[in-house]
Amino acid sequence: VVPGFNSKELKANHRLAFKDAINTLVHSVIWLAIFPVWLLAKSPLQIHKKLVQALCECSDYFKELSEYKIQQIERDEKAADGTMDLMGPLVKASENTEDSKDPYLTKQEVIANAWILLFAGHETSGSITHYSILWLAIELSIQAQLQADIDDTVGERPWSTWTYENDLGRLYQSMIGAVINETLRLLPPIIDIPKIVRETPQSITWDGKTVSVPPTTIIHLSAVAVHRNPRYWPHSPSKVSAKKHDLDDWVPERWFASSVSPEVSDDDGKTDPSSFETAPRKLLVPPKGAYVPFSEGRVRVPGNEITAVLAVLFKTHSVELDVSTWASDEEVEAMSTRERRA
Numbered sequence: 001v002v003p004g005f006n007s008k009e010l011k012a013n014h015r016l017a018f019k020d021a022i023n024t025l026v027h028s029v030i031w032l033a034i035f036p037v038w039l040l041a042k043s044p045l046q047i048h049k050k051l052v053q054a055l056c057e058c059s060d061y062f063k064e065l066s067e068y069k070i071q072q073i074e075r076d077e078k079a080a081d082g083t084m085d086l087m088g089p090l091v092k093a094s095e096n097t098e099d100s101k102d103p104y105l106t107k108q109e110v111i112a113n114a115w116i117l118l119f120a121g122h123e124t125s126g127s128i129t130h131y132s133i134l135w136l137a138i139e140l141s142i143q144a145q146l147q148a149d150i151d152d153t154v155g156e157r158p159w160s161t162w163t164y165e166n167d168l169g170r171l172y173q174s175m176i177g178a179v180i181n182e183t184l185r186l187l188p189p190i191i192d193i194p195k196i197v198r199e200t201p202q203s204i205t206w207d208g209k210t211v212s213v214p215p216t217t218i219i220h221l222s223a224v225a226v227h228r229n230p231r232y233w234p235h236s237p238s239k240v241s242a243k244k245h246d247l248d249d250w251v252p253e254r255w256f257a258s259s260v261s262p263e264v265s266d267d268d269g270k271t272d273p274s275s276f277e278t279a280p281r282k283l284l285v286p287p288k289g290a291y292v293p294f295s296e297g298r299v300r301v302p303g304n305e306i307t308a309v310l311a312v313l314f315k316t317h318s319v320e321l322d323v324s325t326w327a328s329d330e331e332v333e334a335m336s337t338r339e340r341r342a
Helices: 018-028 030-034 037-042 046-074 087-092 107-122 124-138 140-154 164-172 175-186 223-227 252-256 303-316 329-334 337-341
Strands: 192-196 202-206 209-213 218-222
Touching (some): 030 037, 037 046, 046 107, 124 140, 164 303
Antiparallel strands (some): 192 218
16 A cells, blocks of 8 residues: 555655646646746646646655665565556566666666656647547548548457457558657657766767767757758648648548658667557558657657557448538538538
8 A cells, every 4th residue: 555546545745645746637638838846836826736746745645655665575475466567567677676776766867757657648639539539520531531541450249359469550550640649750659758868978960960969958849840850751742731732730640651760860870760569561651760759769659559449430430510500511521621620
């Protein structure tokens, strides 16, 4: 039992249970992308005060959970059956033994990674599913193609007979995967990815040149910017605006633009296509660093889980926007495509 996590009992330094602190943080986290914490702490607005309190509470909870996990490992205890232990591997990765030459995580890095894992799993699946369904309701032609791909892959078999090994990988490599990827490209769960150089300078290769980055330099990676950069993505003139590219538009078809994965040389000269799925690939693989919905590196997103949800839903159902308060079915049927978009 960890007070505040899985019990109603709270430690003296807490006023909120962990789930309440997380709930407050998730619903107000946008303020952290706009203002620094020190400014929010001085704000007279109640929403800012609650956000700062929730942020401090969550930080303390992560510290306590890491300490609890260290004690659990020292006692050689295992996590309860049926639970997913995310903190355990992070804590083990922070062990720095004298005979080990492997890199290790600092306590602060353990907590930082715990934050990433939490936000990657807490709201991501629901948000991706929500916006995917919304866009499919708007783009009915894409929805029809997605349903056709489902039928081609699983036929008339009921969902209860589908298997991870035989079906989910193939479903993901169809329009379902393109829809998920395109939704993540336009609406990445993590819009700003901070990185910091450790105590020694780090050399990186940028545009074919070697650049030395000084110690303690803080670098922010903008997922929104790189996801919409015409340099890295296949694009066409926009059909919904006057722009020369459609990278601000939701166009799942772009993920079928090439059967060959674009590759970019890594720092050591090796090629490494950026991907988070391992099934035989039909979808486009963006250049390394061009697609970072969660972070740079091999971080697995819940692609298979969302694939299963969308496949089960659209196997037997269709979704469209309810415009009954604005126009009748007959009026909608008589509209042109441009009028419907308006």
